[in-house]
Amino acid sequence: MRSKWLLVLLVVALAGVLAACGGGDKATETTTEAIKVGAIFDLTGPTSDVGKPYAEGIKGYVKWLNDNGGINGRPIDLRHADYAYKVDQAEQLYSQFVQEGVVAFQGWGTGDTEALRSRIAADQIPFMSASYSANLVDPKVAPYNFVIGTTYSDQAIIAIKWAMQDWAEQGNTGKPKVALVHHDSPFGKSPVEDAKAFAEANGVAFMSLPMPKGATDYVAELTKIKDFGANYIIIHTVSSPAATFVKDARAQGMDAKIINLNWCADEFFIELAGDAAEGVYGVQPFTPPSVPVEGHKIPTEWAKANGKDVDVHFIQGWYTMDVMTAGIRKVVEQGKEVTGPNIKAALETLTNYETGGVTYPITFTPESHRGNLGSRVYQVVDKQWTQVTDYITVEP
């Protein structure tokens, strides 16, 4: 019987603490001039391998900013928690942070970004995340979403542009054949239509193929690609299936050039694919730390001082927060009240915002939230991403 009372006590305690938290007294604590920003991270869920460094980047940027005077003296109060890539949890945390008075929000994946899209528009909370789906860039359908990475569609188009260029440089005539293999999900399928349209408009033979979920090898897919005669293979998935795919392709002696889009053009891919990674190309909107640029200095130094590892996802998180902060800073400097609609308006005036060479200059307008129109192409040489081209851009 005693154990049962223990359980009862536990339930009561649970209810009590929740009621206390639900009270949300924190929302009215405006003695400091902190600007509240909400953030959800995947630290324990299925995408935590890349979610963790991204989260460290966002948190690191905020700490660095606050240690260096904040935004004209006002610090950012980052309200953050792990949501383990669960949509329900994302909504719970979002609702809680909005009640606590956040004026902008950092999301993470496709799942939470899509699920919150209608809600952030209703609540007027500017939202950025690491989901670069092209259907988030039109303010008519997603008025409060801002996309700071080159969209998946644009990345695929950049990959095809580079493929045509490279094909001609190699002394070939005619047009190359391009295959796009992608994650079998909305995230993976998102660039297929746009890439196909672009390829067809340029006379490039194009095929696309989903990578079956949970596959242990991609021999069947590679056979289809071989039959098609692809000269370039674009991979749009996450690092682990991409590494398996590349290993299989190497084992089969495929001579097509492989181009990874951003979620598999990272350090994890090199680690997982090992020797097979050598020579693989990547379209990556964020300059990896192995290609030092001006914008890497501050995050790298901060990370060294604070014992954090720096990889491309850390940089990605850091600069996503940096661009959001640029919008907030404009509002503060204009002397306006820091609210969601004001931050949105300020972000929409951001023109050619420089990130020290980490990304193509960012521009948002009231008509388009497609902030980033260019990416470089990189290549794995000696287990490191090295730069191959300068920015290849797409039409605005």
Added chain:
Amino acid sequence: MISGTFHTSYRSDMALRRTWIERLRLGLFIAFIVLFPFVVRKPYPIFLMNQIGIATIGAIGLNILVGYTGQISLGQGAFMAVGAYTAGILTARMGVPWWLTIPIAALVTAAVGALFGIPSLRMKGLYLAIATLAAQEIILWVVTHWDAVTGGVDALVVPPPMLFGQPVNTDFRFYWVIWPLVGLTALLTANLFRTHYGRAFIAIRDQDIAAEVMGINVFAYKLLAFGVSSFFVGLAGALIAHYRSIVTWERFTIETSVLYLAMIIIGGLGSISGSLFGAAFMTLLPAFLTNVGRALQGVIPGMDELIPYLQQASFGLVIILFLILEPEGLRKIWQDIKNYFALWPFSY
């Protein structure tokens, strides 16, 4: 002196709430539900209550199938998806009024549920679980690949439900859509198991061969159970579609199916109050742990990185503890409390 509860009329004997204390408890509960949003007046607790309400409807639906009829289902997430997508598509593409799409979505889900219940004729237990797992995968595959209907890749944006020119899907307003439906669902289910249909379900659960010998058409009743169960599950799905104004497949994965099974096991199989307890528990526990985690941020230096893992570990630990200490679920704990006070202070 009366030494027990004696019913002197059939009417009082047949009542859903047979004693004044039961009626009082129900009255208090209803009063709590009605007053809650006015007292707290904060969006986050109301949002949590809405999540609990929707989860309760879904859990009652699943409990009809698993707890009362004894047919295991891992297809909960997919059936919710059917409800959500039906409601969403009808509203967004065909302009059907949102309130009308809710019953339609529930009926469509009932039909789909009954269809995927057909294997239950030949399969029991774990084998049926695998068959419903197939339903989960098939339905989600259709949802993500049937671009022309579901929009496939893109999330389905549902126009906000309007009433008298005002959007209904704010946390406060939608509370008044969800909780009356929770009440209705509970009432219908409670009465279902007072009819011969419900008793047939229970007979099938307890011993299907005996049920058949008694003249119960096991196949028909199993399909009916799948249908009735899916009806409520679809209702929950349709509510999600209108509440969140957007339908994405990632909400309805196998994880959702497992979460709902966990709800009814922790809450109590074959019990309506258990469904509510389970739904509340599985919604509030992560919220509670997250808030504890946030409160601990920065308290112990160097511990911050461990907090998310500790949260996950405590979530698992609490569930295991509850199952070990009270395998019959939260409902049984509630029962024990009631019994204790019923006899208090002379509990011998």
